[in-house]
Structure formats: structure tokens, C-alpha cells
Amino acid sequence: MIKSGATPNIRTLGLICSLALLIVSNAPVRAQTAEEQERSYRRESMEQALQTKERFDLYGLRFDSDSATIQPDSKSLLDDIATSLKNFPDWRLRIVGHTDATADPQHNLHLSVDRALAIKAALVDRGVDPQRLDASGLGESRPITSNATPEGRALNRRVELDRVTDSAEAKKMLKAMSDFLAAQKTLSVGFDTVFEVVTPTDQKLGLASSGTVSLSRPDKIRVARSGGFADFEILYDGKALTFLGKNANLYTQISAPGTVDQLIDTLQEKYNRPLPGADLLMTNSYDELMQDVYDSKDLGSGVVNGVECDTLTFRKNDVDWQIWIAQGERPYPCRFVITSKLDSGDPQYTIQFRDWKFGNDVAADDFAFKNASNAKQVDVKDVQDKLGDLPENFTIGGAK
Template sequence: MTTKAWRSMQSTVTVLASAALTMILAAGTFPGASAGEAEAKTILKSMSDYMAGQKAISFAYDTNFEVVTKDHQKLLLASSGKVEIGRPDKFRATRSGGFANVETTFDGKTLTLLAKEDNMYAQAEVSGTVDHLIDELRNKYQRPVPGADLLLTNVYDELMRDVVDVKDLGSGVIGGTECDHLAFRAKEVDWQIWIAQGEHPYPCRYVITSTKVDQGPQYSIQISDWKTGTDVVAQDFSFKNATDAKQVDDLKKLVDIDELPDQFAVGGTK
């Protein structure tokens, strides 16, 4: 076959493949996948019930946080960490990335945020459950926990709020684990979740797309090293100032402890 003929065939294959993909996406489904709404809801509810029933949980995670600049360039901010939960009222999480290295500790009465790079910490009196802590961090302190929606005891109700479309996209594999792949559309976001198949239906990946924001930036969290019950080593969740960190009187005085660093401004020019 001549070089010219080979290139012509390559071009034809590319065009046909692109056309086939366009047809699939336009139809709103994928070959071999079921768009069954009832099935998808059942799978999500099973995950929610399983998560709520676990008294001790630990896992590692990786997040990707897309931001869009004023000139429409997408930037991807990556971080990793670990989460440990002892229900109803114990929590510890770490997060490290290019802009932050922070540890969050909660013993049921006191919330502590430790900024490791600056060796500074702040505390606040927050009593109650892990659910209450997540709400306080998100709404009062603007310090959301990575993948917070997945850690609540009423995961199903929280995720299904304002959902207008549901799809079961069949199977996918995340980190070597076979998962059920589900897609949901809400009023302001699209989101997808991959849930491990079998008797431990934990979330393996969760992706949120902001459909009302220019360029549709995404936030994703991927979970690994999932452990529950007796596989989780019991720990003291109280804060130990092992590095002689300096205490400040306000959580807001701790800088660069979020996934979005301080040099970025929402809707601004930084």
C-alpha cells in the first residue's frame, strides 16, 4: 500500500470513529450500557446504606481540582491525603499538595486545623457528630472536607437532591477494582460515581462537573486502600502538638490550607 493510500485510509478511519462517537454521545448512552434509572438508584442506595453502617473507616485519596482562568485556560490542582473516621464523632484527615499541607482533627468536642508548613494551628469548639462537623467546616468556616458528600450518614439523600436525570453506564475499573458506573444530572452540576461491586460497595471515584460555570470545570476524588471495621486501627483522635506548633486564635488566620490556594480568587484577577 502506498504512503498516500495509507494516509487516506487513516483519515477515513478517524472520520468514521469520530462520527460513531458523536452518534453514541448524541443518543445519551454507550454500547452495552443500561440507562436504567431504577437500577442506578438501587446501587447508589446500597452504597449509602453500606457507608452509613460502618463505624470505623479509613482510606487514602487523590483529588483533582480544575480552575478556569479569566482567559479560559484550565488549570488542574492535585492533592492527596488520608481520611480516618470513628463514628459517630471522631475524624482525622490529612491533605498535601503543591499549595497546602494540612491536618484536620476532631475528637467530638474540639476541631483542630494544623498548617504543617507554617507549623501553626487553630482550634474551635465544635461538638456533635461527624455529619455536623462536615456541615460546620463547609458552611461556617469555608474549609470543605475532600469528598464530604460521600462521608455523611445520609449519602443518598444528599446526592440525589435536585437530580433530574439518572443513568446506569455499566461497569468500569478503578484502581483494579470493578465498579458500577453511574451518571447523574442535577440543576447546576453533572456528577458521576464509580461504586465497587460486591459486598463492600464503597465509592472508588466521584467526579463533579460545574455545568453553570464557563468551561465546565471538574472536581474529582479517587479513593484507594479502603478499610473498615477491625481492619482500621483504633486511634486517639485528640490533637497532639508533637511539633511545638504555634497556636493562633482564628482558623481564618491559617493560610494556604485549602485545595484552592490563596493566590487564586474566585471570580477575581489573581
């Protein structure tokens, strides 16, 4: 949720893995209580939901209070899950524990993980291959309704079952892209970005910018980016990092000897300024992108800027992401879409690449800061806010 007044902190990572057509009645529908959902449960309904929607919220799996010990009356539900997995031998299942918000958030997180692991162990005892199961817990971080009432808290205490895909082909194509880019000693590319944010009135706004990147491995990079509210340049020559805010004609320099990989980590972790598509530029981009991925899919061919691409989707706890990779001997990325699952309205960041050049086709650059505009040198804190993704009159609001 975005309000008028500061800058957001959205990390760049993932997008939606499948498309669905939702037909919604105009008549108001009363949500079922947890007790009603438990009473109406049928194994066939769970299987149908996992088959069509790839997700099912299960109620009725009970644990001892503040414990991961499964109560005996949950046996039939565990038997049903094991039976479903035997009926659909190609399925992989992700078990996610959720709690209400009545205890300490960190305690709730650990409890939800322990309960998901307990369910996994119970299914393995019933003959399910552990390689087909993944266990995770999100504590109180993903409520489906308010925790203000007993009924709401009961709905939030649930076990989420997700049918997931582990596409070896999708991972193979992503690895080929990663290896290809890592092997390029010099490269340059133009990009266009759209950062979609949501206002308190649920209006989605798109903020657009464009720029260029030039890279010379292992330790030189130049990034220029401009938009209606931002116009800046970042230069790195292996020794010093320069931030130049062109609108304000201010710059700062920081001693930062090392590699481009180290610089990308420093910009994100220390200065909260991730470079556009930076994960793709790292020499170990495959490892960075695949960390904590639990679902991967190959959606087939797509076309971006006239280039035929392979379309891949990946999911993590905090983000979904999708990437289009050019087919052929030069598998470079053409489009990268990242959607946050942590904020109301699903803020989304899209970066589309153009004019990739490699090797001798890349224009020569010494990556040194020349200060042709006689910019004033200032402390890093005075130029940091000139490099953000939002105008100054925007601020982060609370989740709905």
C-alpha cells in the same frame, strides 16, 4: 473562570451523563437568530434532537408580557410536545424556563419557574402523565449569548426541553453504597484529588493533592491532605475541632460538640471548607447526594485501580456528578467526579479512593491533637486560607 490572586468557592456536587462525538467544521457558521429558529422548527427535528442529544431549545412558545399566561398561538407547539411524548412513551421530559436579563434576577427566576409550570400544566391537559414531566426555571443565569442586543436577548428567552432518565437501578446501587458506608463504625481510606480550573485564556489547569481519612462513628474524624501548595490536617474528637496548617505551622481549635455529620455541615456552611468526598461519609449520604437530582443513569461496568465497578451518573441544576462503586458485598466508592455547570470552562473536581479499610483493619487512633511540631495557636481566620483548594496567587474571575 480563575485569575491569579484568591480562592474559589465551588461546592462539591456532579458529572456528564452521556458521551457524544462532535464533528466540527473549520468554516465559520453564523448562529441562527431566535426568529430564524422559530421559522425552521419542525416537530421531527425536535424529536431527533431529544433522541440523539437529549436536549432541544424551543422558540415560539409565547407568554403575555411579564406573565406565565401562554398565548393562544402557542397551541400548535404544545400539541407537538404532547404528540412527541405519546410517540415515545418511555421518555421523561424536563421543561426549563429561561429569560433575558432585562429585569431583576430574582423576579426573572420566579417568572421562568412559573412559565415552566404553565407549560407542564398545558401538557397534562393534553393527556400527558404528570409523572413524566418535571418543571424548572433558571431565570437569566444560563444565557447562551450576550444580553447586550435585542437579538441576543431574544435567543436567551427560550424553553429548554431535556429528555431525562430516572434509573431505578442507579439509585438502588447508590443507596446500597450509602447503607454500606453508614453501617461501618470505623473506616479509613486514602485519596488522590485533581481540581481542574480554567484561566482567562481558556487554559485548563489541574491541581493535584493526596491525603487520608480516618473515621470513627459517630463523632471522630481525622483528615490529612497535602499537595504542592497545601499541607494541612483536620482533627475532630467529638468535642473540639482542630485545624492545623502544617506549611505555616499554625493551628486553631474550635469548640464543636456533636457528630461527624454535624461537623461536615459546619465545615461547609460556616467555614467554607468541605472535606474531600464528605457527602459520601455522612450517615444519610444517599439523601444528601440525591437532593434535587433530576437525571440518573447506570452506564454499566468500569474498572478503577483494578476493581470492577458500577458506573453511575447524576444531574442537578448546578452540577453533574459521576461515581464508580465497587461491585460485590462491599460496595464502596472508588471514584467520584463533580463538574460545575455554573462557571465558564466547567471546573471539575475528581477524587479517587484507595486502600479502603473497615472495622478491625483500621489502625487505632484517639483523634486527639498532640501538637508535636509546637505549632503556634492563632484565630481561625488566620489558618482558614491555608486549607483551600487553590494556591494563594489564584483568584476567582467573572464568568465569560
